[in-house]
Amino acid sequence: MRITPTKVHTRIMLVFIAFLCVFGLLVGRLVHIQVLAAHFFMAKTADLIRRNIPVPAVRGAILDSQGQTLVYTASAASVIAVPIQIKHPQQTAQELQKIIGGTVPGIEKLLIKKAAMVEIRPRGRRLDEAKTKAIRALKLPGIYLTEEGRRTYPYGNLAAQVLGVTGGEGQGLTGIELTMNQVLSGKKGYIQFVANARGQEIPGTNDEYIPPTPGEDVELTIDRQIQQFAEREIQNVVAQYKPDHVTLIVANPKTGQVLAMANYPNYNPASWQTVQPQVYNRNLAIWQTFEPGSTFKIVTLAAALEQKKVSLADRFYDPGYYEVAGHRIRCWKAGGHGSQSYLNVVENSCNPGFVQLGERLGKEQLFSYIKKFGFGAKTGIDLPGESKGILFPLKRVGPLELATTSFGQGVSVTPIQQVMAMSAIANGGLLLKPEIVKDLINPETKTVAKTYPTQVVRRVISPQIAAQVRSALESVVAQGTGANAFRDGYRIAGKTGTAQVVVNGRYSGTHYIVSFIGMAPANDPRLVAYVAIDYPRPNGPVFGGTIAAPVVGNVLADSLAYLGVQPTVTGLSKKYRYGIDPAMTTVPSLDNRSLNDAKRTLLESGTILRIQVVGAGNYVVAQAPKAGVKIPQGGVVRLYLGNSPLAKS
Helix, strand or coil: CCCHHHHHHHHHHHHHHHHHHHHHHHHHHHHHHHCHHHHHHHHHHHHHHHHEEEEECCCCCCCCCCCCCCEEEEEEEEEECHHHCCCHHHHHHHHHHHHHHCHHHHHHHHCCCCCCCCCCCCCCCCCHHHHHHHHHHHHCCCCCEEEEEEEEECCCCCCHHHHHCCCCCCCEECCCHHHCCHHHHHHHHEEEEEEEECCCECCCCCEEECCCCCCCEEEEEHHHHHHHHHHHHHHHHHHCCCEEEEEEEEECCCCEEEEEEEECCCCCCCHHCCCCCHHCCCHHHHHHCECCCCHHHHHHHHHHCCCCCCCCCEEEECCCCEECCCCCEEEECCCCCCEEEEHHHHHHHHHHHHHHHHHHHHHHHHHHHHHHCCCCCCCCCCCCCCCCCCCCHHHHHCHHHHHHHHHHCCCCHHHHHCCCCCCCCCCCCCCEEEEEEEEECCCCCCCEEECCCCCCEECCCCCHHHHHHHHHHHHHHHCCCHHHHHCCCCEEEEEEEEEEEEECCEEEEEEEEEEEEEEEEECCCEEEEEEEEECCCCCCCCCCCHHHHHHHHHHHHHHHHHHCCCCCCCCCCCCCCCCCCCEEECCCCCCCCCCHHHHHHHHCCCCCCEEEEEEECCCCEEEEEECCEEEEEEEEEEEEEEECCCCCC
16 A cells, blocks of 8 residues: 555644644643542542541430439540551650559550550540640650540439449440430540551641530439439338338329339449349339239229229128139138228228129220220330230130239239329329430530420320229228328328239249339329339238338328428328327427427427438428428438528518
8 A cells, every 4th residue: 555645644643633632631631630629639638648536425414303413424534546656656655654654565565556546545544634734745646635434423323223324435235324325425526637648647737626516414304302212211121121122113193204213222333343234234113024913903993983883882792702713812801891882992902892893894894994004015214124014815814814803913014004004093094104304405505405295195084083093092091001101191092012923833922022002192193102022021911001001101201391292181081090000299390490409309399209310511401291290109200401590581
């Protein structure tokens, strides 16, 4: 093929044009990188050369309903090293050892580890302010300070199972710490520095500090003072009866807010690793299930009244037993109570009378009300580990199962379920969701970020029937088996419970769970309280009315006095039981006096009462019970001290 000059020129021109195109593409790409996409590539470069050291957020505090701090994080600085940036490990170790202690070889070993970041443990953790300032002043290359916190409990083991514990990385493991972990945790911050590909800090660059966002504070519905009343009573029970377990709950029946939730065994969350897992990991108030015994009769009574199956004035004859499917279900009283009204049946906690109510209702209606009252399902309280209890499947309920269920045997319930069922009686018939969290609070502005309102689950019974049940339960305390819960002027209504525990498939003759559930004042309840005592060991017979009822009486009376509820002269008077009930005496006025004057006044009054001093100071600023209240001789009057007498209005 003959190559002409024209073809040569054409080829040269094509090569030149191709070169121009390639050059144009390169210039265009360069303009794109340097101008149009500059921000994108700068950000990518920054990501490649910037290193982050995480700074933990301060975990939110947990407060009681009055804003008192129950748990907070005491923060302190800790030392972190970036080994690749440390040019003289031995010298750096020597400088650190002078401040934090330990050994130079031990610290140097950490500084030369092949890791992106190393914590100087254990002596480099949670430093005091002086050590922190000293290390910061050295400005050692590759050495950084970050904040680390430790949960602190000002009131020791108060409400331990409610509060819960945190793990080594600050994460919630149990209790409120777990359920509200995301809220409490906050958001991590960072210390950022610019480094080369080997991780060495580039000279002339500045560190950047991105502060963490602290966790929100969680304000509980728990009232510290009422919680202390509850835990005091548990301590007294443990000292006197040496039970295996105790749980006590106090709630506001109008809102569903839990004001106290206490358990035994208890523990100090600051040293939770030293106790058995079942102690710190189980909140008995929501986890433990057991046969309730006679406290469950409240449900049967409410259902029968609501369905018009009985009137409290109706008569019932109790020969001491009731025959069902070839079995004799016996009354606790040998020989029975004879002819009595259904109000007397409730007062006497007569099993045969309640079996008849169960038969009148039938299994469909009775179990319908049991479920309406919340049994057989979780309450939904914001705490981990809640049980739902156990009910007979309806298809397995025969005459005998119907009979035993009517007086609280054969079903399994939790303490919190019983409290909410009683709250429905107290508030006029509404089942509420129990609340343990009141508010979420911004720790910086101290403003409320979120409020947890009252949640109505359903209406269970009418207000009129609820009032009838309250009236009957007040009679139980004033004139029946709950007499030991009676406190003059506070109109306590309630029901006792004594349940045998199944051991190896049979009901034990020695292992009982005794309980009492009460509310006050009966005409307009402000509080509901429930205590269950597992395997008490008294010197005499085991009865809920003897062992558990006084506990609830004390908690309700003290809590109402603390809330400012004045005793009243209305309500039922107590039926005195000769040889059983102690002689009563009237509490004199002791407040607004010096402590010595109060002691002298009590002595001169001739009353046989004991004094318990609460707080510090020289003057009595309050007393419980109040002046004029009648209590048993030998009872305790608590004197609350302050530094000066109250000003008279």
